[in-house]
Amino acid sequence: MLPGVIGVLQANEALKILVGYGEPLVGRILTFDAQTTEFGELKLRKDPSCSTCSVPPPALQPVAVAS
Numbered sequence: 001m002l003p004g005v006i007g008v009l010q011a012n013e014a015l016k017i018l019v020g021y022g023e024p025l026v027g028r029i030l031t032f033d034a035q036t037t038e039f040g041e042l043k044l045r046k047d048p049s050c051s052t053c054s055v056p057p058p059a060l061q062p063v064a065v066a067s
């Protein structure tokens with residue numbers, strides 16, 4: 001049961017990023033307690049000296065639209 005719940009959440013996050021819709025889980029970690037069926041969220045602070053989290057991933061940067 002738990003892999004199914006988490007798998008659906010991961011697929012939902014991937015779709016949000018692919019279509020550029022919604023608010024993806026960026027800079028946050030979602031927690032799920034299967035015993036109590038409770039969700040939680042942890043916010044992550046960026047490390048200015050980290051090349052991974054200090055720059056937004058290319059897929060999340062705004063795309064220029066020609067008019």
Ligand SMILES: [Zn+2]
Pocket residue numbers: 047050051052053054
């Ligand atoms: Zn980092």
